Amino acid sequence: MTLAEKIFSSHSARKVKAGDFTVADLDLVMAHDTTCAWAIEPFYQLARRVWNNKKIFIPFDHAYPAPNTQMAELQKKIREFARDQDIAITIDGVCHQIMSERFISPGNLILGADSHTPTGGGLGALTIGVGSTDAAIAMASGRCWFKVPETIRVEIEGDLPAGCFAKDVVLKVAKKIGPEGANYRVMEYGGELVEKLRIHERLTLTNMSAEMGAKAAIVAPDEKTVEYLTENNRPFSFDQSELKSDAGCRYSETLKINVSDLTPLIALPPDIDNVRDVGAIEKKKIKVDQVFIGSCTNCRIEDLDIVYLMWQGQDLSPDLRVIITPASKRVYLQALAKGYIEFFTNLGAVVTNPGCGPCLGRHQGVLADGEVCVSTSNRNFTGRMGSAKAFIYLASPATAAASAVTGLITDPRRFLA
16 A cells, blocks of 8 residues: 555545545644635534534634735634634644644644645645635534545655755656646655655655645655654654555656756746756846745745855845745744844844745735746746736745845855855
């Protein structure tokens, strides 16, 4: 069995394989400050009380504090629902980061009313994005029906060259698979490099898998998973022989990628697979108006470590604005303790409260017509961060940091010596 088949089976009343239909028990249901509002009416058509108020997670992250009266009304509606159901609301950062820090354990089956819910698969769980109606049914019943997906195995070998990071790796995967190549399938990452990656890097891989159409993405848990959970005050033990795919299991496809000759990459608008070498794009001298370092893809403390090191002895370009949005309160406080917040602010960057705002063009960094943004987030389609006439380039925190210094899209390697 594949790891995905094992997790579906353990949450169903029977052993299931890819292609089977099943009704499975859930470990957690998440709906945020937009999708939860749309789940309330269908929920009350089904039930008076949620199945388990301790297993419902409602974060305010997409537009918090509310940037306009429309969002304020939506959030008011959700607060009333949460009070009625005795559910705590969290305002501590991006839903996927909070779930990884506090809730997800290896082997879990979790539903989230947000398309980037596959992020949590970096911890060895199946975390699946759904719409608000499915979330409503799940909040009422604690269950959901699935057609068990097939699995694509992505084996990544080699050592990362200097200046390359997990974001560059997953952009290489996206270039090969395309925006629909993993539709309704699980992307299972493994191989020599993935085994070396720490959890914050694995989360980048699984997060971006949503952009390839994946139903879920997963990395088999190991000792690095245990270390991460322990660091987040969640000591955990599990049978590693069970939480991995069996030898000889059936994959729908196996993709092998060697990254030994990888260079820093960047995804040009408006497609996730429109990927080029940063060095080649640097020659075009593309002026940047905004650099965004944030989102559930790349704004954990390890990402900010890179930015901090690269900006030593540098000045930020006066011709652009730099917005840094830590992924969670925990990350924000880690950055504060390390002196990063003061350092970034003194350089002229704006450090916002943890959340999603700029990533989806909701607030705190909306783009105007014709503006160019280098972003560490996950989507570059037309209109994602504001104006439909703006241009979003997706890159690693290192490439974003280098571009913030020069004011042009820039290869980060000369700042990483």
